[in-house]
Amino acid sequence: xxxxxxxxxxxxxxxxxxxxxxxxxxxxxxxxxxxxxxxxxxxxxxxxxxxxxxxxxxxxxxxxxxxxxxxxxxxxxxxxxxxxxxxxxxxxxxxxxxxxxxxxxxxxxxxxxxxxxxxxxxxxxxxxxxxxxxxxxxxxxxxxxxxxxxxxxxxxxxxxxxxxxxxxxxxxxxxxxxxxxxxxxxxxxxxxxxxxxxxxxxxxxxxxxxxxxxxxxxxxxxxxxxxxxxxxxxxxxxxxxxxxxxxxxxxxxxxxxxxxxxxxxxxxxxxxxxxxxxxxxxxxxxxxxxxxxxxxxxxxxxxxxxxxxxxxxxxxxxxxxxxxxxxxxxxxxxxxxxxxxxxxxxxxxxxxxxxx
Amino acid sequence: xxxxxxxxxxxxxxxxxxxxxxxxxxxxxxxxxxxxxxxxxxxxxxxxxxxxxxxxxxxx
Numbered sequence: 001x002x003x004x005x006x007x008x009x010x011x012x013x014x015x016x017x018x019x020x021x022x023x024x025x026x027x028x029x030x031x032x033x034x035x036x037x038x039x040x041x042x043x044x045x046x047x048x049x050x051x052x053x054x055x056x057x058x059x060x061x062x063x064x065x066x067x068x069x070x071x072x073x074x075x076x077x078x079x080x081x082x083x084x085x086x087x088x089x090x091x092x093x094x095x096x097x098x099x100x101x102x103x104x105x106x107x108x109x110x111x112x113x114x115x116x117x118x119x120x121x122x123x124x125x126x127x128x129x130x131x132x133x134x135x136x137x138x139x140x141x142x143x144x145x146x147x148x149x150x151x152x153x154x155x156x157x158x159x160x161x162x163x164x165x166x167x168x169x170x171x172x173x174x175x176x177x178x179x180x181x182x183x184x185x186x187x188x189x190x191x192x193x194x195x196x197x198x199x200x201x202x203x204x205x206x207x208x209x210x211x212x213x214x215x216x217x218x219x220x221x222x223x224x225x226x227x228x229x230x231x232x233x234x235x236x237x238x239x240x241x242x243x244x245x246x247x248x249x250x251x252x253x254x255x256x257x258x259x260x261x262x263x264x265x266x267x268x269x270x271x272x273x274x275x276x277x278x279x280x281x282x283x284x285x286x287x288x289x290x291x292x293x294x295x296x297x298x299x300x301x302x303x304x305x306x307x308x309x310x311x312x313x314x315x316x317x318x319x320x321x322x323x324x325x326x327x328x329x330x331x332x333x334x335x336x337x338x339x340x341x342x343x344x345x346x347x348x349x350x351x352x353x354x355x356x
Numbered sequence: 357x358x359x360x361x362x363x364x365x366x367x368x369x370x371x372x373x374x375x376x377x378x379x380x381x382x383x384x385x386x387x388x389x390x391x392x393x394x395x396x397x398x399x400x401x402x403x404x405x406x407x408x409x410x411x412x413x414x415x416x
Contacts, residue, residue: 057371058367058368058371059367059371060371060372104364104368155367155371159363160363160364160367161363161364161367161368161371163361163364
């Protein structure tokens with residue numbers, strides 16, 4: 001039976017200290033996963049507690065619904081968050097995500113969760129100003145639940161099995177919704193083959209966001225090209241893995257103003273991706289001076305960041321203004337740490353007694 | 357593996373069910389330290405590699 005042992009403590013304060021000492025937290029206080037709280041979260045996940053979603057590396061622990069529910073409780077999730085946590089766990093357990101290798105790498109990478117569809121509303125996920133920053137419970141808790149699962153089920157612990165040399169703050173949580181209401185494009189998940197009207201989470205292993213400053217000017221006939229060139233410049237840096245290794249993916253968060261400008265110029269998500277990929281190129285000579293030892297360029301060869309426009313995940317998020325954001329990525333692992341989109345099961349949920 | 361990655365090696369050995377898999381510790385770092393240093397590291401550890409793989413002392 002894949003049931004978890006129950007620890008004992010004289011108080012919640014003592015239990016918290018015990019969990020810290022055991023290395024079961026992310027360093028911040030957690031909600032104590034009492035059997036009652038975990039049982040209710042399992043109910044919200046609508047599966048038997050002992051059923052496993054798969055083995056989570058590098059520890060190859062069974063990701064049972066009970067263990068995942070315990071992590072969701074610890075992270076501060078509500079019952080409404082549970083289906084998103086389950087879908088996110090399914091995404092990182094997909095072999096294409098290369099979780100074991102990603103957890104073990106020296107690179108600074110973390111799962112970026114992008115949620116689409118009606119689940120954004122009933123979970124309360126934020127997509128606008130500061131969506132990746134502090135202050136939004138669903139954003140903070142859902143991403144944190146996944147991280148706690150990666151620690152406690154997957155065994156990713158800094159300096160022992162998670163060998164990220166520095167890491168980044170997104171390893172605590174990095175979750176947001178796409179701003180579908182202010183996007184001129186179809187929702188991201190629908191362009192990734194999910195049915196219209198469904199909810200889904202897309203997970204990509206990502207660097208911390210890098211701001212891209214673009215001052216748009218509707219009177220400037222070259223503005224569209226400038227915007228695409230600016231996006232491309234954010235990735236076409238010879239010392240990033242997207243260039244040094246190549247063959248990987250990346251994410252691009254368009255702020256609503258930049259998205260609207262490009263849509264007014266006739267662009268689609270696909271044409272933006274094509275335009276960025278076409279421009280995200282490093283001269284072989286520049287590459288040779290820096291990371292060229294990774295794959296020495298031939299004379300005159302250009303080094304491309306992306307092999308296919310589908311390798312660039314474009315979504316609309318954040319407030320309107322000067323900045324969009326680029327998320328470079330690790331680009332290694334057997335499947336190059338591919339992004340995975342999983343539909344969020346919403347038909348099975350029920351009201352859970354004693355939970356929000 | 358190098359000393360900095362020794363704990364990770366132990367972790368992976370346990371998690372894949374091979375806690376006793378032979379392994380030899382190298383100083384950290386090795387990569388990028390130059391041919392001369394790498395040759396010295398190789399000379400220093402080769403007997404330990406043979407011992408770990410065969411259970412016998414090197415006869416060289």
